[in-house]
Amino acid sequence: MTALTDxxxxxxxxxxxxxxDETGSxxxxxxLDDWTAGRARFTKVLPRDYRVVVEVREQAVAEGLDPDGNEVFARIVEASRG
Structure with missing residues (x-):
């Protein structure tokens, strides 16, 4: 579990x-009236392995690498082995 990104x-x-708007909830x-507090009530839940893939791909993009390239795939495989 992690906090929501923007x-x-x-x-x-x-x-x-x-x-x-559709239900009058x-x-x-x-x-929505106090979105800062409302936002804090939500948590992002991801499977651990998927979270690892997302983090490795984000890091690769930050490094200027192709997130779909062989080097990044190798990093994902290594990181997901735990």
Missing amino acids: ADAEVVRALLVEHR AVAGAL
């Missing part, structure tokens, strides 16, 4: 807005 939070907020409205 991109994750944008998706969650958009879904809450849509839900509130008081809970969604309350979360």
